[in-house]
Amino acid sequence: MSSVDEKLQDLYDEVLRRNPGEVEFHQAVREVLLSLGPVVAKRPEYVDAAIVRRICEPERQIIFRVPWVDDAGRVQINRGFRVQFNSALGPFKGGLRFHPSVYLGIVKFLGFEQIFKNSLTGLPIGGAKGGSDFDPKGHSDAEVMRFCQSFMTELTRYIGEYTDVPAGDIGVGGREIGYLFGQYKRITSRYESGVLTGKGLTWGGSQVRKEATGYGTVYFVSEMLSAAGDSFDGKRVVVSGSGNVATYAIEKVHELGGTVVACSDSSGYVVDPSGVDVALLKEVKEVRRGRIAEYAEMRGNGVRFSDSGSIWDVACDIALPSATQNELNGADAVALVKNGCTIVAEGANMPATPEAIAVFEEAGVRFAPGKAANAGGVATSALEMQQNASRDSWTFEHTEDRLAEIMRGIHDRCAETADEFGTPGNYVAGANIAGFVRVADAMLALGVI
Known part of the structure; x- marks a missing residue:
C-alpha cells in the first residue's frame, strides 16, 4: 500500500500518539495525508504554518x-x-x-x-x-x-x-x-430556523433534503460516466443499504436509465433482477420499519433474499456502498472487479477500506470517495440555511437543479485538481487536495488561531 510523504509522517505518528484507540479517525487522517505530498512540496507554507497539523486537531471536543x-x-x-x-x-x-x-x-x-x-x-x-x-x-x-x-x-x-x-x-x-x-x-x-437542518417542510425545512445524499451520489457518478462519453443507460447497479441514501440513490439511478439489482440492510440483502421497486422499498423500510426480507416476500417474482455471503458478490457495472463505514473490504473489492464492476462511488462515509481502495486503483476501477460523491446531503443542508436566512422557500425543481449544479462543480473540481497534480482520473487525490487547499488558504488568511 502507499505510504505517507516523509514531510507528513511525523505528523501522522503524532496523530496516532495523541488519539489512541481511535482507529476510524486514524484511517480518515491517513487517507487524506496520502494525497498531500505533492501539495506540501508545491506550497511549503502549509507545513511552515502548521496548517496540516492544525487541521488534524479539532477546535473543540x-x-x-x-x-x-x-x-x-x-x-x-x-x-x-x-x-x-x-x-x-x-x-x-x-x-x-x-x-x-x-x-x-x-x-x-x-x-x-x-x-x-x-x-x-x-x-x-x-x-x-x-x-x-x-x-x-x-x-x-x-x-x-x-x-x-x-x-x-x-x-x-x-x-x-x-x-x-x-x-x-x-x-x-x-x-x-x-x-x-x-x-x-x-x-x-x-x-432560530437556521440552527438545525433536516427540518420538516412546514417549519423551515428544504425540499430535496431527504433525497439529497442519494441523488447527489448518482449525479456525481453521472458526471464520471459523462466524462468518459458514457451514461447510466443499461447499467446494472448494486446499492448497499436501504435507508435514505440508498433508497433515493436507487430512485435516481432508475430515472437516469440504470437498473439497481440489489440492496441490503443489516440482516442481509435482496437480489431483484428486474430492478428494485422503490415504492415497495419505501413501504417496507419507511412505513413498516421492517427488514429487507419482507421486501423479498412482498415482491415475489423471483426476488431472492440472502442472510449470508456479501451483496458485493452480485454482478454489476457500478457499485454504490451506501450503508456504513468499512462495509466493503479487500475481498469484496476483488469480487466486484472479477464480476466486471468499473465504477465505485461512496454514498456512505468511508464505506470502502484502504485495502478495497487499493484493489480498485490497481484494477483501474474509477473510485469516488464519500467526501466528494456524498456531499449532496450537506450541500442541500446549506441551501436550507440560505432559505432560512432569507425567510424563503424554494420549489423542489429549483432546489434539485441547485443540487445537480453543485455536484457537477464538485466533480469538475476533483477532476481538474487531479490533473493539476499529476494524477489524472484519481478522484481520491483530487477530492483530498481540492478540499484541503480551500480550507488551508482560509486558515493562512486568518492567522494562527
Missing part, C-alpha cells in the same frame, strides 16, 4: 452526559458528543448520529471528513460532527423525545446559526430533528 427517563420510570444514561473540527470557511456544519457504535473516534473521523466534504461544495460551511451512543430503535416516541430533549438541553450552549449547525445522520431523522429543535426553541425563546 465536547463530551457530555445525557440522562433521561424511560417509560418504566427508570433513569437511563447515555453519552453525547460534538466535535467542532474546523470553522475556517464558515460555521461548523455536520450531522448528529444516534447509534450504539458511536464513540469519540467515530465522531472525530466523521468530523474530519466533513471538513473536506463541506469545502468541496464551495459553500461557506465548516466541518463538525456529533451524536450519542443512544439507539432510537426499540424505543417509544415518548422515550426518543425525552432523550432528544435532554441531549439538546446540553448541546444548546454550543450551537447557533452563526456558530454550529447540526443536522441528521444515522438514527436521526425528521422525528428526532423535530424534538431537538423544539427543545432548542424552548430553551432559547427564539425561532
Whole structure:
C-alpha cells in the first residue's frame, strides 16, 4: 500500500500518539495525508504554518452526559458528543448520529471528513460532527423525545446559526430533528430556523433534503460516466443499504436509465433482477420499519433474499456502498472487479477500506470517495440555511437543479485538481487536495488561531 510523504509522517505518528484507540479517525487522517505530498512540496507554507497539523486537531471536543427517563420510570444514561473540527470557511456544519457504535473516534473521523466534504461544495460551511451512543430503535416516541430533549438541553450552549449547525445522520431523522429543535426553541425563546437542518417542510425545512445524499451520489457518478462519453443507460447497479441514501440513490439511478439489482440492510440483502421497486422499498423500510426480507416476500417474482455471503458478490457495472463505514473490504473489492464492476462511488462515509481502495486503483476501477460523491446531503443542508436566512422557500425543481449544479462543480473540481497534480482520473487525490487547499488558504488568511 502507499505510504505517507516523509514531510507528513511525523505528523501522522503524532496523530496516532495523541488519539489512541481511535482507529476510524486514524484511517480518515491517513487517507487524506496520502494525497498531500505533492501539495506540501508545491506550497511549503502549509507545513511552515502548521496548517496540516492544525487541521488534524479539532477546535473543540465536547463530551457530555445525557440522562433521561424511560417509560418504566427508570433513569437511563447515555453519552453525547460534538466535535467542532474546523470553522475556517464558515460555521461548523455536520450531522448528529444516534447509534450504539458511536464513540469519540467515530465522531472525530466523521468530523474530519466533513471538513473536506463541506469545502468541496464551495459553500461557506465548516466541518463538525456529533451524536450519542443512544439507539432510537426499540424505543417509544415518548422515550426518543425525552432523550432528544435532554441531549439538546446540553448541546444548546454550543450551537447557533452563526456558530454550529447540526443536522441528521444515522438514527436521526425528521422525528428526532423535530424534538431537538423544539427543545432548542424552548430553551432559547427564539425561532432560530437556521440552527438545525433536516427540518420538516412546514417549519423551515428544504425540499430535496431527504433525497439529497442519494441523488447527489448518482449525479456525481453521472458526471464520471459523462466524462468518459458514457451514461447510466443499461447499467446494472448494486446499492448497499436501504435507508435514505440508498433508497433515493436507487430512485435516481432508475430515472437516469440504470437498473439497481440489489440492496441490503443489516440482516442481509435482496437480489431483484428486474430492478428494485422503490415504492415497495419505501413501504417496507419507511412505513413498516421492517427488514429487507419482507421486501423479498412482498415482491415475489423471483426476488431472492440472502442472510449470508456479501451483496458485493452480485454482478454489476457500478457499485454504490451506501450503508456504513468499512462495509466493503479487500475481498469484496476483488469480487466486484472479477464480476466486471468499473465504477465505485461512496454514498456512505468511508464505506470502502484502504485495502478495497487499493484493489480498485490497481484494477483501474474509477473510485469516488464519500467526501466528494456524498456531499449532496450537506450541500442541500446549506441551501436550507440560505432559505432560512432569507425567510424563503424554494420549489423542489429549483432546489434539485441547485443540487445537480453543485455536484457537477464538485466533480469538475476533483477532476481538474487531479490533473493539476499529476494524477489524472484519481478522484481520491483530487477530492483530498481540492478540499484541503480551500480550507488551508482560509486558515493562512486568518492567522494562527
